[in-house]
Amino acid sequence: SYDLTQPPSVSVSPGQTARITCSGDALPKQYAYWYQQKPGQAPLLVVYKDVKRPSGIPARFSGSSSGTTVTLAISGVQAEDEADYYCQSADSSGTYRVFGGGTKVTVL
């Protein structure tokens, strides 16, 4: 089965930039998507197709891609950004969707 690898946790001070990486062999071929999930809530799409931001998502959320790694950056981190973040993509055939293991972002 295909896996996406994320760090379990990232800590950041308010106002700084948090960067969350996601690695997978098929990422050069398949787009990545990023979701924010707060306790007791359904996931929220914050970045799609590697770099695009849905309407209503603050500009401090941005995505980038380089080879087999994609990155979600949160600039000017605020306390409300504390949440779990998941990357999602598909295997090389495009048949199976997959989520990364999730990264807990803690605002110090």
Place this chain on the structure above:
Amino acid sequence: QAQLVQSGPEVKKPGASVKVSCKASGYTFTSYGINWVRQAPGRGLEWMGWISPYNGVTNYAQKLQGRITLTTDTATATAYMDLRSLRSDDTAIYYCARNLDGDPYGMDVWGQGTTVTVSS
């Protein structure tokens, strides 16, 4: 605006089956794929499967093939997830999620989640 509303919590015994519904509103149901995603307590998101309400084509996660069936009812704009031979590790919150416009992978509208508890 687009919305997905799921059925209520379920408690099942091991070996039983569960069927969760997901009613869509605010958009053309047949124009967007529907995914099912689950989350065990304290764990991450797990993709379970995808269905096209337009033509009924499905894709299932390999670990669930043989136990899961996804269906839709276009007359009522409702998607269904049927999971059989339930085990304790199927205890989770189950979400339906709509695909982005023209994109079979990203998910932009999510249901509120349905808690399924499997316990003897």
